[in-house]
Amino acid sequence: MSNAEIIQVNRGACSRSWLATMIVILCSPMVGAFAPSQCRRRVAGRGSSNQHFMSSGDGSEDEWVKALLEAGGGTTPGKFEEDMKMKGLLGPNRGKGNPKLNANTRLIKWLEEEGQVYLSESSTWGEAPHPMAISTETKDEITNESSGRGLLARRSINDGDELLKIPMNLCITRKSARRALGKDALQDGINEYLAIACQLIHEKYVLGDDSSWAAYIGVLPEVEEVNPTFTWSDEDLSFLQGSPVVAATKSLQMKLRREYDALLGGEDGLIAKFPDRFPKEHFTFDNWVWAFTMLFSRAIRLRNLQAGERLAMVPYADLINHSAFSQAFIDARESGDWLFKTGDEEVILYADRGYKQMEQIYISYGQKSNGELLLLYGFALERNPYNSVDVTVSIAPRTEKLAAENEGIEVDPLAEEKIEFLESVGRGQTVDFPCYADRYPVEMLEYLRLMMMTPEDTRGKALSEFDYSRTISPANEAAVLQSVVEAVNYQLNLYPQSEEDDAEIIKDKTLFRLLNYNQRMAVRHRRNEKRLLKRTLAALEKQIRNKGLDVDGLSRAEGSTLGQVLRGETRKEKTALEDRLEKMGLPVDLR
């Protein structure tokens, strides 16, 4: 599950270094994953966008909520569950008929028995009652779409309270995978995603009920309950036409296939080499996709382990849903108290604020755009302060060669120097930048300022001598902003439907419900992307006016600048979204 990306630019003293030193910090690993401590930032307007509902056995959701409230914080041992039974809210046969409830119960029992995890609602000597309860069905209050299981406050919780402690030995990691499947098969240094994917398949499909992790595997959802875009059919994906998510999805699909073939398939693959441990009927591509759906949507990158950073599937902790406004974070620490450290490690979560009884507890998977959320977690948020749309900015430096090959192209005397400069700072001629509703990255402006330089701007100085974080000249700035307008307009024109068309589709509730979950997500998503781009355009136009850059003669983006903004289809590099995925530690090059 994870993360907000903070783009930091270390400008340093030398202006040449600005592009090269752009660092994208992926703050959370639920590969999403949970935001680590360095991502803890105060975010204004904190609040939760989701609403919980306890799942009904044969009782309605409302009855569940009422029953939980009446359980009164669970001061008496067993009262919470007893109240459920008395009200007949666990369904026929005291809840045994509800597989999700049974799976929850099994998970809790396993955590208590195997990990001595204290999950009781009663207070015992030295231990406060456990503060959370599993809700089998939560819903987004704006869209009313299901968000699966979630964790609720069973009693009121204070800011800073410890919410859970899970011992590391109950987590699935590369280490546990190598232990389960053999160090000869999963060799030293194997990528963590690949190793854990193999163990997930092994535990769920090969061992099944005999797995020591069966209770945990039992609460893991199926692909159809998560629906990240890389599992969508082409038909569903066609609803996202125009969105940058499509390219990233296709790319991820190819990558997953390639990884599967390389590790498991072929003569040298694990299936051929170790058929007993990697039976081909279980190590199928479909099961591989399930394993990666789990990894991308719920693996947590723990940063504080003694051995360094590690990816882990953490039972129970991964039942927490995402809020872009939460500041809660998960990490590991050595277990024991200040007096007596055991040397073992555990995963820990603290409350980021006070919670009232029955409120849903959220963490942040990081400052993720809706595109990233949809691609990796299968949902997008209607209110997401970190939402952005990647816009492609592509400049053709008009070299002598280009001019010779294309009639009517005027040579840019700085073209060769621009290419050389870009290469020296590790940038190509086509770059994707995320545009936010109220801002666009400084790096994009810097890039465009360079590309729009003319001999009038340089006056004989080398391109490397300029500070591109500042306006170069009014004419250069006008060209830059105009080219952003053009790039945003270009992106907007890629969508076959207008924002208004989408709004109509969403408004007709009966028809909208006829679409499947993926298609509904797609329509909302493409509409929100268009809204965001339109707001960017409005902000740009205002900026151009406010800076007095809209006067004739200054606006020279088209034609009079010697570099020309090209269209996105010539893109050769990874999209910004893919780039961010890569930096999350995904196994290999996507293409």
Ligand SMILES: C[S@@+](CC[C@H](N)C(=O)[O-])C[C@H]1O[C@@H](n2cnc3c(N)ncnc32)[C@H](O)[C@@H]1O
């Ligand atoms: C780490 S799991 C959280 C527990 C999960 N709901 C479950 O049933 O196991 C992440 C998944 O939960 C769902 N989810 C988390 N936060 C959500 C949100 N704010 N809105 C909708 N779905 C959400 C998505 O399916 C996501 O892939």
